[in-house]
Amino acid sequence: MTAVKFYQVGSRAVGNRLLDPAHRTRQADPQRRNALNSGHRACQGCGEALAARYVLDTAVDATGGRLVTVNATGCLEVFSTPYPESSWQIPWLHSLFANAASVASGVVAALRATGRPDVRVLAQGGDGGTVDIGFACLSGMFERNDDVLYVCYDNGGYMNTGVQRSGATPPAARTATTEAVGTEPGNPFGVGKDAARIAMAHDIPYVATATVAELHDLEAKVRTAMSIRGARYLHVLVPCPLGWGTGTAETVKLARLAQLSALFPVYEARHGTVSSVLPIREQVPVEEYLRPQKRFAHLFAGDGRPDVIAKLQEIADRNVARYGLLSEEH
Amino acid sequence: MDKPFAITLDVRTSLANHTGTWRTERPVYVDGVPPCSHACPAGEQVQQWLYQAEDGGYESAWRRLVEDNPFPAVMGRICYHPCESACNRGQLDSAVGINSVERFLGDQAIAEGWTLPEPAASTGKRVLVVGAGPCGLSAAYHLRRLGHAVEIRDAGEQAGGMMRHGIPTFRLPRDVLDLEIARLLDLGVTLRLNTRVDDLQQAMCEGAFDAALLAMGAPLSKRAYIPAGQSARILDALAVLGDVAEGARPQLGRTVIVYGGGNTAMDVARTARRLGADEAIVVYRRTQEQMPADASELEEAIAEGVRLHWLRTITQVTGTKLTVEKMRLDDEGRPHPTGEFEELTGDAVVLALGQDVDREVLQTLPGLVVEDGVVEVGPDLMTSVPGVFAGGDLAPSTRSATVAIGHGKNAAHSIDAWLRNRSVERVVAEPVDEEPVGYERLNTWYFSDAPHAVRPRLELARRTADFTEVVGGLDEQTALYEARRCLSCGNCFGCDNCYGVCPDNAVKKLGDGANSYEIDYDYCKGCGLCVSECPAGAIVLVPEDK
């Protein structure tokens, strides 16, 4: 059969019978690890549950199964390990809320000291556990260049405890501690941390952002990360239907819109410099991303808040400029 | 490992928690009706044979296609492809070139010598088919495959009907037509040419036929009264096309006026150009938007230099002078004379005003009801006479070869059911939902940008020089590419999205390819992500019945 350039869905869908299995995602493989298996108690349509399986299945594959995971307290940990049920199929350790990165550093040291340097370590946590309470430990791990891949599943809030604001909550978003009331409804502007850029500032070998909507991209980044020794950071946007007020079936679509609107730039960086971006296929105005989310409903109710939306659009435009998200040149 | 109580848990323990109990609705895989299949008058399962073609399984694709339609090489040239008009991809970038892929498959079959499927065991029943046009031949094909003995009788010297006599060779080369007819006849269909059936009832009795299909078409040209002097040369489009089909090259003159706005008008205008006319002018009483000719035919005609006069009727022909009256449309789009006249010059006027059935022979069958110029039939295509069926241009229909082929198939199944004394059941599996799958049900994000491939065409200058086929076929690479542009509306094509996108790992993958997934309802929470992210809209949510 002659080689054909174009496919219907080759580059985007999870798999495709027409594609060489080597070009399909790991998720398409009936032998995928299912590191996070069925029976967990995540909400319907949970982006974090999906992303965790995506990341870990790839990491397990990339390391030939020689992987252990350290998990911070949070939604992922709580819904996956309520005694007596665990949905993890891989070695897994949960200690505290703030210390996944430090615990992982200790695991790495122990693996070396006990003669198992081939076993790799992946630490993971939500945005709260990573950018707020876990930040010191994260920074310490980066600074030492410990051989840990830290994955942050960012749904923009402390969802497990009832949707409270974190340092990753986007501006104007409603949370239980930044209610949509008063003259400045929702989360204030001008606050919050860009964890990926801070990671880049540590000059660690690899930093990347990704979303649960672009599976090929996410898997490639996990593989790249696992091919590197040293501190690595992966920041994955994962919509939370409950916290965002979106339909359970819309999780992937919302993540896609976040990237297309440029509010969530997707890129890779090596030793502090951006090395590639995922170009925006067709840019959408931020409004298209915000409108389906009840946590932004106050921007559209009544006369709405076009001024706030405009400020969010400015942020998106800045991202486009800063990362070259519309350029084909990368 | 010695695990401390409750602190440390074993793997697989969560499988005890059947989260399927959370559901209020459940996803189910469906086989939706794609708009292409829905629109195909021949009832082809277009999406299904495109699916076969996509991985290079051209023979499988061809076999799927000929389940419904034995004439892909012909159709790939002359069908007006309502499938492409309905194709959802048209709303994304441009319709899939279904017609060009069908032609490719048809041409491959000819090149590779693939044969049609063997007929079933003989049923002992005999069916008479009157007319060897697309309807009759299609019906014969299906009846023969069902195991019945079939005899076609046609008044002409060769089989093919309008495919041979009405469609010029620059659209449909004769060798292609001959080959596909011969292949069909090789199944054991008896063909008696030069055999006009003058008395239907007698023919049926004498031949001990158990059922009959009337498929004589509408071979008579409609007439219009145009005052004309003796020197006026007024011809009939069907006659011209028929003569040319038999190899004649009538000299029509330098300027030929064609009166009419249908496909026949286009065909004869283009034929006129090839017969040496410098000018072929089509005069039509309404407008371009209203003309019945297919848009592609009009386009080809214009490309070949055919000119068009809209909103004109011919009121008189004297020698080479024609008087035409300008028309205007009222609010309902009906043309009315304006009283303004123009003059045209034409060496010949060819009338292409429509076709009629031959009522005379129909009258030989007592009890046969003919209304509005066509034979009246039920939804099963049976006429008012039990055991006698009718289809094609003879029955009420939008007149095209494709429709006729569809009638042939439907009639064959109706006849088969009638012969077996049971109600008509479709042989093709009925899909779950009948409404064709609309564009909004697809998730088109997953489809790559892939514009439509254009078929090669003869250079403009060469076209009117002779009767060489104008439109070429796609090469394999391009045909494959085109097939792969199919969005597979409403039908799984094995992209693995559902398998990948379930946060609860509740979709099982059983193999490679379409329809190889299963929902594990023990764990499915009914979130609907699989439904949203299925590019083809092949999964729907239905309420959970407790």
Next chain:
Amino acid sequence: MREQLEGSRAVAETIGRCRVQVVPAYPITPQTHIVEAVGAMAKDGTLPGCEFITVESEFAAMSAAIGAAAAGARTYTATASQGLLYMAEALFNASGLGMPIVMTVANRAIGAPINIWNDHSDAMSQRDCGWIQLYAESNQAAADLHVVAFRLAEALNVPAMVCMDGFLLTHAFEPIEVPDAALVDRFLPHRRPQQQLDPDDPVTIGAMVGPEAFAEVRYLAHSQLRRAEEVHAGLAAEWTSLTGRDVAALAPYRLEGADTVVVALGSVTGTLQDVLDERADGTGLLNLRLYRPFPNAAVREALAGARRVIVVERAFAPGAGGVVSADVQCALAGTDVEVSTVVAGLGGRPVTTAALHGMLDAAAAGYLPRFDFLDLDRPLVERELAHLRGGAS
């Protein structure tokens, strides 16, 4: 072989001989000399195969230790005072997960006000975190107790902290016999983890446990900690047979027939021994080396014959009273023994023999208060109290 060594140095060398594999280290006065020495040994190969990690806080240190222990390594760290508090959450986590980490606590006061000198308020504040607590009265005992602690912790999968008085012990130079390598290897085998992170045998460590099972888990933890008393006794006996040195849970001095017994932990027991030798008046001393689990039965038996017990504590429970004395009172419940609490040596205040004599004289004369502070500047506190109460001068 006995050498003149700084206490911290002796501990560090002992740790080296215990073949620790992972040491996360964060500095805080007065433990720094320990981790610095261990770090140097790891770096120069004296302690081969040891991963020494300079972490960014004590919380990170204990967290890394948890990770290391969970991955099967023998793990050690050291801290004091504020540092111990900063890792408090992790202490409970370590014991809850069953991680046999050994840690030196160079006892130091807790601020505010900030104070870098010795008392027991740090370790006492964490007495219920589920760790074994051992108190060393001398640098020799400290060295010996660390070896025992590793074996004890790994046998039970309960973490253990060895407390030694900051500055008073850690920075004191004295003749110490660091247990030699062969001896330690005989006494302390390689760690065989009960559970660990292993790709060949995956498990989920650290599940969430709800009301239906939490009480049982905690009961089991309590039972396991109680077992430490008996296991320690066996190990102490073994250690004595190997070295001739005593590391038993209780170390009595002049206890036989004593009318008044002083109970104390740590280096103050050395001063107390000198005082009792001077008095020779039937006052005895009970040095407690094992504080958690609290050896109830053994303490009751040791003190049963006394009329009066004075618990000399280097910490107290503000608004309540004594800390160790509360445990002692519990152990003596139902007996007629009078128990007094004397809080001494807070924030590094020297505990003088004169003050101790004064305390014992007062006790003998019957006017030692039930709860007293040794050596308090009474005029000063009276003045300040007047300020606080009156408001007007």
